[in-house]
Amino acid sequence: MALGFFRKVFSFGEVPDTPQPAPVEPPAPPEAPPAPPETPPRPPETPPAPLPGAPPFSPPEVPTQPEPERPQEVPPSPVQPETPAPAPAEIPPAAPPEHEPAVPEYDPEPSPSQPVPPEIPTQPGLSAQAAQPGASGRITVARTVEQKAETAAPPPPESPKLSWFQRLSQGLARSSRELTGNIAGVFTKKKLDEDTLQDLEDVLIRADLGMETALRVTDALSASRYGRDVSDADVRTIMASEIEKVLTPVAKPLELDLRIKPHVVLVVGVNGTGKTTTIGKLAAKLTAGGLKVMLAAGDTFRAAAIEQLKIWGERTGSTVISSKLGADAAGLAFEAYEKAKAAGSDVLIIDTAGRLQNRAELMAELEKIVRVLGKHDPDAPHTVLQTVDATTGQNALNQVEIFRNVAGVSGLVMTKLDGTARGGILVAIAAKHKLPVYFIGVGEQVDDLEPFSAGDFARAIAGVA
Numbered sequence: 001m002a003l004g005f006f007r008k009v010f011s012f013g014e015v016p017d018t019p020q021p022a023p024v025e026p027p028a029p030p031e032a033p034p035a036p037p038e039t040p041p042r043p044p045e046t047p048p049a050p051l052p053g054a055p056p057f058s059p060p061e062v063p064t065q066p067e068p069e070r071p072q073e074v075p076p077s078p079v080q081p082e083t084p085a086p087a088p089a090e091i092p093p094a095a096p097p098e099h100e101p102a103v104p105e106y107d108p109e110p111s112p113s114q115p116v117p118p119e120i121p122t123q124p125g126l127s128a129q130a131a132q133p134g135a136s137g138r139i140t141v142a143r144t145v146e147q148k149a150e151t152a153a154p155p156p157p158e159s160p161k162l163s164w165f166q167r168l169s170q171g172l173a174r175s176s177r178e179l180t181g182n183i184a185g186v187f188t189k190k191k192l193d194e195d196t197l198q199d200l201e202d203v204l205i206r207a208d209l210g211m212e213t214a215l216r217v218t219d220a221l222s223a224s225r226y227g228r229d230v231s232d233a234d235v236r237t238i239m240a241s242e243i244e245k246v247l248t249p250v251a252k253p254l255e256l257d258l259r260i261k262p263h264v265v266l267v268v269g270v271n272g273t274g275k276t277t278t279i280g281k282l283a284a285k286l287t288a289g290g291l292k293v294m295l296a297a298g299d300t301f302r303a304a305a306i307e308q309l310k311i312w313g314e315r316t317g318s319t320v321i322s323s324k325l326g327a328d329a330a331g332l333a334f335e336a337y338e339k340a341k342a343a344g345s346d347v348l349i350i351d352t353a354g355r356l357q358n359r360a361e362l363m364a365e366l367e368k369i370v371r372v373l374g375k376h377d378p379d380a381p382h383t384v385l386q387t388v389d390a391t392t393g394q395n396a397l398n399q400v401e402i403f404r405n406v407a408g409v410s411g412l413v414m415t416k417l418d419g420t421a422r423g424g425i426l427v428a429i430a431a432k433h434k435l436p437v438y439f440i441g442v443g444e445q446v447d448d449l450e451p452f453s454a455g456d457f458a459r460a461i462a463g464v465a
Helices: 002-013 164-171 173-186 194-206 211-225 232-250 275-288 303-316 329-343 360-376 395-407 425-433 454-462
Strands: 138-141 145-148 263-268 293-296 319-321 347-350 383-389 411-415 437-441 449-451
Touching (some): 211 425, 232 425, 263 360, 275 303, 275 383, 275 411, 275 449, 293 303, 293 329, 303 319, 329 360, 383 395, 383 425, 395 425, 411 425
Parallel strands (some): 263 347
Antiparallel strands (some): 437 449
16 A cells, blocks of 8 residues: 555656756867766755655646756867967878968868858959969959069160271270360460460370371471461361371281291280280181181190180180190290191191280290291291280380380281270381281270271271261
C-alpha cells in the first residue's frame, strides 16, 4: 500500500524537465588553453516524503521560462593582441611566384575565429589590366582606371655633320676671337695713321703670328689705306690675304715613294702632342687606299702608348710590332724594318717616345733610331713627321728647330686645334722654317685629320667667312 501511494504521488507530482538550449562550445584559438567545463543544469528538487495520514502533496505549478543565455567568457589568449592569428595548419597557403608579391589568402569558409573580409564591389568599367596586381607604368584615373600605353620616345634628330671649314673655324675660335676683338678695339679712329699701325703690329705679334707676318700685314695695309678711312672688316680681309700668301708655299700634300718598300715614316715630337693618335689616323687613310701598313710601337717607355697603337692596328687592319716595356727603341725599329720587308708591307710607321727638345740624352736616343734604320737603307727613314701641339705657342719654334737638326724633320702635322688653341704659331713656323705642313688635326676621330689648306686656315683665323 505504501508503494502504491508513492507511485501515485510521483505520477501526479512530476515536473517535466525544462528543455535546455544546446550548449554552444566557444571556439578556441589554436594555441589558446581549453575552455573550462560547462556547469551542468541543476536537477529538480525532490519533495519531502509526506507524513502518514496527510493529504497527498502536489507542488505548485511554476511557469517555466527559458534560462537566458549567458555570454561565454573566453579566457584571454597569451598571444599579444597585435599579432594576427595564423591560418589553420590544415590549409597551408600556396607559395607565391618569385616575380610576384605574396598575397594573403582567405579560406572559402572561414572559421568563426577568423574575421570575414568584406567584399569589395567591382566598379563597372574597371580595366582588367589595371586591376592586376603588380601593374606598372602610367594609369589614367577618370570614371575608370585605365592602363596608359607607353609610347616610345622618338630618337633625337641627328645633328648635321659640319664641313671641314666649320670644324676648322671652331678649332681656331679662340685665336680668331681674340685677334678680331683686339683689332676692333684698335680701329676706333676714322683715319689710318702711324699710331694705329703700331698698335695693329703689337696685336698681331701677341697672336703668335710672328714678326714677319705682322710686318707684312701692316705694310700691305699702309700701302692701300694710309690716311684713308678704314674699318676692322677691311683690316681682317687684308690680314687673311697676307696670311694665305705666307702659308701657300708650305701647304703641300704628303707624298710617299712606294718604289722603295717598305717606305719608312718616323713620327717624332714632344710629350703629349698626339703622335700615336696621328699614326692611327694616317694608317686608316693608307689602308683605305689599299696599302699594306705595319706599325711599330717604338714608345717603349709608356705602356698606354703600346696598347693604344694595338687598338689602332685592330681598327685599321695593320700589323703591330711591339716589345716589352722599357725595351730598346732602336732595336725594335731595326726588327720592325726586317719584318715589314719580309711581309711585303708598303709602309712602315714607327712611333717614338715623347721627349723634350732640351734633354740631350733623349734626343741622342732619337738620333740612334735614325742611325740604326740607316743600316738597312741609307735613305731611311724616308719621311720624318713632327707633330706640333697648337696650344704650345712660341715654344713650338724652338721645338721644330731642334727636331729638324736631330731627326731631319721633313714635314709637320698641327694637332689639337680643339677650340682652345693658339693656331697663329703655325703661321710663324711656316714663315721661319719653310717646312711643309701636311695635315691639320681638330679632334680624336679618324676623319678629323685633313690635308692642310692655306686659304681655309687664313680665313678661319682672320674671322672672314
